[in-house]
């Protein structure tokens with residue numbers, strides 16, 4: 332008789348953003364003339380940039396010609412894209428990588444969830460709260476022991492290792508989704524030293540590195556000495572280059588990650604070659620164009636556009652005396668909503684026709700908070716700020 336994975340019974344009934352979609356659809360059904368503005372899921376609105384589109388078209392044409400057609404590629408990605416990423420790391424962070432340490436993925440989410448295949452279920456997982464819900468959900472699916480560490484106003488939503496904290500795998504997300512908090516070099520160093528001392532691994536979600544505006548802050552954990560011996564880094568082109576619908580990311584697994592005599596790079600290669608057939612040639616060509624001089628310039632223009640949206644939202648909240656953070660080195664604004672976050676979600680949706688994300692969806696410590704994204708268009712963001720002003724005046 333088939334036995335199902337009963338750990339699924341311990342999860343919330345649906346994934347955070349699926350619940351929001353369900354609520355949105357209900358709202359739209361009940362309000363057919365709505366003027367809904369979506370500041371919920373972090374989905375981009377700027378189209379792909381010209382260098383990327385040109386590369387996608389060119390690669391598509393190559394696939395239609397017998398002379399240049401490509402079948403299966405290497406599961407871990409094409410060398411041309413690994414070369415481009417290697418150069419990007421060197422230029423941006425001063426970090427040297429080998430091609431074999433760069434694995435091309437279909438986005439950070441899948442790799443973050445799948446990477447735990449390499450570890451026994453006996454491990455204890457340390458997860459900051461609030462944080463991107465995939466870390467908690469994917470480990471709950473495996474029935475693992477989880478220790479949550481609290482992010483709050485007092486620690487700037489940047490929990491640090493403390494006396495008595497024990498575990499084997501720690502997730503960090505910086506710039507943090509949802510709060511926008513960014514660990515400094517010295518704070519990351521505390522985590523790296525802690526991991527090295529206790530033989531732990533850090534799974535570092537770096538999906539929002541391109542939004543770090545303050546150049547004194549790290550854009551890779553490998554800027555910290557020793558991280559190459561204890562950290563895996565997950566990156567995504569979803570927000571950096573508008574690839575939410577195109578799908579491409581990359582995961583750095585250093586050759587120096589040795590645990591119980593096992594090289595995690597080799598294990599991940601073994602896992603990927605067995606369970607993954609790689610990202611399409613066309614998409615990898617588009618991704619390569621992101622890292623060209625023109626490509627990076629045009630992506631930065633889009634990022635600046637979103638960050639101006641973030642400033643508009645932040646200025647409005649300041650004017651309305653609403654406590655908030657983020658929006659400076661991250662596309663997310665994290666505000667104190669002064670009530671149950673799902674209650675606030677319904678209120679904002681019904682009274683202002685604005686969709687956001689309830690803080691409690693990112694963990695218990697997110698209760699009483701709410702997240703807005705800067706990823707909508709300028710026009711919609713300006714309209715949203717007007718509605719927010721009215722909403723908070725009447726509250």
Ligand code: MLT
Pocket residue numbers: 371372373374440463508569
């Ligand atoms: C978010 O809104 O938190 C993200 O868009 C979700 C994701 O990247 O999977």
